[in-house]
Amino acid sequence: MPVDNSNMIKAIEDFPKQCKTALELPKGMSVSGKIDKIVVAGMGGSAVGGDLLKTYMHDSKIPVFVVRDYNIPNFVDENTLFFAVSYSGNTEETLSAYQEAVKKKAKIVAVTSGGQLGSLAKKAVKIPAGLQPRAALGYLFFPVLGVLNNSGIADTKGKDIEEMFEILEKTEDFKITGERIAKKIFQKTPIVYSSTLFGPISYRWKTQFNENSKSPAFNHVFAELNHNEIVGYQLMNKNEWSAIFIRDKFDNERIKLRMDITKEIISTRVEVEEIFTRGEGLLSRIFSGIYYGDFASYYLALANRIDPSPVNVIENLKKKLK
Amino acid sequence: MPVDNSNMIKAIEDFPKQCKTALELPKGMSVSGKIDKIVVAGMGGSAVGGDLLKTYMHDSKIPVFVVRDYNIPNFVDENTLFFAVSYSGNTEETLSAYQEAVKKKAKIVAVTSGGQLGSLAKKAVKIPAGLQPRAALGYLFFPVLGVLNNSGIADTKGKDIEEMFEILEKTEDFKITGERIAKKIFQKTPIVYSSTLFGPISYRWKTQFNENSKSPAFNHVFAELNHNEIVGYQLMNKNEWSAIFIRDKFDNERIKLRMDITKEIISTRVEVEEIFTRGEGLLSRIFSGIYYGDFASYYLALANRIDPSPVNVIENLKKKLK
Numbered sequence: 001m002p003v004d005n006s007n008m009i010k011a012i013e014d015f016p017k018q019c020k021t022a023l024e025l026p027k028g029m030s031v032s033g034k035i036d037k038i039v040v041a042g043m044g045g046s047a048v049g050g051d052l053l054k055t056y057m058h059d060s061k062i063p064v065f066v067v068r069d070y071n072i073p074n075f076v077d078e079n080t081l082f083f084a085v086s087y088s089g090n091t092e093e094t095l096s097a098y099q100e101a102v103k104k105k106a107k108i109v110a111v112t113s114g115g116q117l118g119s120l121a122k123k124a125v126k127i128p129a130g131l132q133p134r135a136a137l138g139y140l141f142f143p144v145l146g147v148l149n150n151s152g153i154a155d156t157k158g159k160d161i162e163e164m165f166e167i168l169e170k171t172e173d174f175k176i177t178g179e180r181i182a183k184k185i186f187q188k189t190p191i192v193y194s195s196t197l198f199g200p201i202s203y204r205w206k207t208q209f210n211e212n213s214k215s216p217a218f219n220h221v222f223a224e225l226n227h228n229e230i231v232g233y234q235l236m237n238k239n240e241w242s243a244i245f246i247r248d249k250f251d252n253e254r255i256k257l258r259m260d261i262t263k264e265i266i267s268t269r270v271e272v273e274e275i276f277t278r279g280e281g282l283l284s285r286i287f288s289g290i291y292y293g294d295f296a297s298y299y300l301a302l303a304n305r306i307d308p309s310p311v312n313v314i315e316n317l318k319k320k321l322k
Numbered sequence: 323m324p325v326d327n328s329n330m331i332k333a334i335e336d337f338p339k340q341c342k343t344a345l346e347l348p349k350g351m352s353v354s355g356k357i358d359k360i361v362v363a364g365m366g367g368s369a370v371g372g373d374l375l376k377t378y379m380h381d382s383k384i385p386v387f388v389v390r391d392y393n394i395p396n397f398v399d400e401n402t403l404f405f406a407v408s409y410s411g412n413t414e415e416t417l418s419a420y421q422e423a424v425k426k427k428a429k430i431v432a433v434t435s436g437g438q439l440g441s442l443a444k445k446a447v448k449i450p451a452g453l454q455p456r457a458a459l460g461y462l463f464f465p466v467l468g469v470l471n472n473s474g475i476a477d478t479k480g481k482d483i484e485e486m487f488e489i490l491e492k493t494e495d496f497k498i499t500g501e502r503i504a505k506k507i508f509q510k511t512p513i514v515y516s517s518t519l520f521g522p523i524s525y526r527w528k529t530q531f532n533e534n535s536k537s538p539a540f541n542h543v544f545a546e547l548n549h550n551e552i553v554g555y556q557l558m559n560k561n562e563w564s565a566i567f568i569r570d571k572f573d574n575e576r577i578k579l580r581m582d583i584t585k586e587i588i589s590t591r592v593e594v595e596e597i598f599t600r601g602e603g604l605l606s607r608i609f610s611g612i613y614y615g616d617f618a619s620y621y622l623a624l625a626n627r628i629d630p631s632p633v634n635v636i637e638n639l640k641k642k643l644k
Binding site for chain 2: 037043044045047058059060061062063065068069070071073074075092093134196197206207209210211213214215216217218221223224226227228229230231232233234235236241252254255257258261262264265304306311313314316317320321
């Protein structure tokens with residue numbers, strides 16, 4: 001099988017640059033009036049952008065909901081800030097959710113490169129086209145955050161953004177670690193664990209292993225996995241599975257202890273790799289955690305002798321859905 | 323290995339009876355005053371009870387949140403109805419969440435058989451002790467629903483409950499199908515799929531396979547899995563994995579089509595089993611979906627020559643956490 005990786009590796013390497021561009025896109029765009037709920041509707045990478053917003057705003061008095069579905073919750077109303085996020089602008093679930101939000105008179109902002117959503121939405125952050133949606137996470141997340149900052153709902157500090165770029169721009173570090181992880185998990189099924197707060201990061205790793213590496217991959221979160229998934233290791237064989245823990249220095253102390261003990265327990269059944277997020281601010285910690293996984297999934301594709309870019313099965317499915 | 327299954331099979335067979343008892347427990351207990359959010363805090367089976375409430379109340383104007391963590395969201399306040407659910411009453415994550423909810427002045431109702439939570443909570447539905455928590459799902463769910471009914475927040479119709487019992491009491495049907503599924507998936511890793519609305523059902527199957535059968539098991543939901551997980555089948559071998567689809571006659575038409583097409587696509591890589599929920603009302607459809615999985619996980623334990631009841635690894639972990 002021919003392996004042409006030029007597009008995906010470039011997109012991953014350019015991720016810090018993409019984030020810089022993305023930060024500029026929503027300049028001046030804001031929403032006003034009462035807002036007591038935030039909903040992000042999207043699928044795949046767009047939904048991960050919503051999940052990351054939920055993590056970023058975990059301390060907020062305004063709840064954030066992520067909708068990965070055709071239908072939206074009944075509590076969406078005129079005080080709901082509704083982000084419809086679709087890279088292509090033609091994701092059918094997101095278009096359906098968008099139409100429902102219009103009926104509910106929500107305050108809607110679209111984030112899209114164009115498509116039907118780009119035509120329909122009165123208020124939209126237009127993002128550059130031409131990437132695989134999963135490689136556009138910067139474009140899918142930062143415009144949402146930017147609109148919230150402009151509207152006085154989020155309060156992102158300049159120093160947090162600076163720290164993030166300082167860390168992400170050491171791209172070589174992420175590459176080296178990503179390549180090392182890919183070698184370790186080659187021909188095994190990776191299972192990625194994190195705290196609940198960082199669940200979107202372990203989920204992103206899982207989806208990148210699925211889409212880039214074409215590999216089965218799963219994720220779960222602490223402490224919940226200690227109540228069920230950990231029991232399943234009893235029937236697991238060392239040469240078939242690999243566990244990856246995403247760790248953060250601000251994890252709850254009990255979660256840290258649970259991770260240590262879980263590692264000890266499951267090490268008899270699987271190899272455990274640990275990845276530590278970097279930085280002090282939440283943006284750095286989130287995106288450094290994600291960046292390692294992007295490279296790991298890329299190098300796992302190479303090891304599998306698979307082109308990371310095309311996802312033929314998804315294209316095939318979309319054709320059959322018509 | 324000695325296999326003594328008398329406790330677990332009895333608990334599963336008695337599930338309809340448990341639900342009947344559970345419905346009586348919150349008699350007369352209600353909450354009053356303004357309520358604009360509902361939070362259910364719990365882990366494992368208790369959290370699944372919260373997830374099921376979210377599914378049951380998906381049309382509600384009041385959002386339902388499930389917290390599987392030590393910490394609770396910052397938006398919990400005096401208008402939040404907060405259920406602290408722990409079968410033993412000693413689940414440390416739930417106790418921590420409970421303490422935070424007290425500080426936030428939430429309206430708190432505990433559901434527990436006793437323990438520390440039973441001593442601390444001013445308002446509690448006391449449930450019978452002596453089961454494995456995962457075998458007590460009726461006790462963990464119906465008291466919560468009962469308090470919501472008594473408070474005028476939920477409006478469960480008598481005929482929906484009657485239909486549910488009529489269906490669940492045909493226990494033999496669930497047993498036969500569960501045993502058939504267990505045979506099909508023996509020595510494979512099951513992955514359980516459902517709609518997003520029925521995500522708690524596919525998650526329950528996963529956790530039952532983990533805890534009862536001591537098997538690895540995973541779940542995901544439509545349509546999200548069409549955007550990532552489906553690609554991973556490219557590297558999956560037919561003799562290693564098994565997919566189970568939980569289907570419901572009220573699934574969105576596009577979801578039904580996605581399930582059909584996905585089945586066709588992944589059938590080249592795995593065997594696909596389909597389970598259809600039963601009945602018209604949501605309670606019947608939810609609990610019939612779950613009941614098949616309870617039996618399937620039990621019979622998979624037998625096939626694995628493993629006692630379904632004890633979960634030594636969880637007990638071991640709890641000891642190390644002290």
